[in-house]
Amino acid sequence: MALPAQDERTAPAVVLKDLDRQPLERTLDAMKALIDHHGHVVVVCSDAVPSGVERRLHTVRSLLESDRIALFRPNLPPLGLAVLARQLRQLASCDLSPGVLASAGRLLTHYIHSGAVLASVARLDRVPVGLKAHAKSWVPGSQFGVIAHPEPQLVRIGPEATLNGPDFGSWMLLAKGQLQSDWVGATLAPAWNALGLREADLPAESATWWGTGKLIEFCTYLPDLSVLYQLVTSVRQGVCHWCGIDVIGDRCVFCSAAPPVPENRAPTG
Template structure:
């Protein structure tokens, strides 16, 4: 992880602790390089989970470190999820890290488990929201005092103004819900949404520091539903067909190696036609 507040408490006794790469964007490059190299030497492979709204300096530094180490044993995973969803996904990978999964399968599991998360927030304003489409009418209503909006960012964007009959499309399977409260006094998420989604358990945690930047406001309550049980996560991952990366030789699931980015032979994207090809086409 690149931020300490994204390292959620362990879900069970088998959950491995997170390693936090602190102050990655401000520390001297040599220190950061030494720390990451030590991690690779100790563990063999490193999976770095980072939010897409992490500071630009942090994201650039991650790519710089991987390039300098010239290592195919470092996977950079930046899922298109709100910060709380990223934190939940990282904890699920920490749960699975205690199982008999190879590094390629474990790193690939993140792209699979994303599909079982529902991430959203209750917002006091959508004037700066750009992760979910906002129409002009909703934008205008956000200026009205007391307006609140229920927003689902993943898996399918949804935005509705909060009212007595407000509903969001929830998961069709049993989940737990994690709630992170910002500067918005409301119990709608815990008192209305959680029962409507029939969540099997509910926990609260501090709001990630990157959440206001992702949602465009600090007046919010962020939530994420997830599968908490390790046996269920393990069954999901092991039920997917594995293949061996033809470049670096590790087992992976999916069509792209998360460590070296290689795709199976014959599945690489075809080259774009050049000027000569376009001139003779048709």
């Protein structure tokens, strides 16, 4: 899902549709054109898409023999993933190298709180669900507040229901599915001291990810480009020992190389 631009500097998104159904040649041509035009490509993909999509992406990367394609599948619900993709699009307008920009995705996931209000948790397999909650799923009118990231939480919504949220100022984004509830806007957003509330369309993968179409998905995020840029540039940068690209973190997002294991030195003296 490509969210609307946050500001005039936000780079446009390229949506790769039907990767597992269209001819391989078409996907190869599209990806090659992107690399030729932009130099590097960061593919942000939900882990709720069919397995054929991931296989096709790896096939394309292998056939093009390119180390300029980064495949990024963070364990975020679809709306949180869409927000993360937009943040990377915001940062693409800054003076960050491709490796640092792609690596920033792992860093920024720590500042996204993602959850949903669900009518049932009977088919929810992304968050631990106890027997009590499963039983209450069958009670008509039951609703559950769930956090999937950064730490799993689950409560049955009622007068005393609370969920732990971010301890820093952030905005909240809301996407409504086939469920009526004002709990997020009326209760959760004020409890989390949200700086503002915006709405978006529900991502196509949300019903699959959460196990039901009767949901309202939400997430909190940092919208300010200057804050995002400061977070990324404050982290120590390194150079991938394999492909030579600048990175932050312990693994290169383009060639997947991890830091070399230091050789054991013989004791001296």
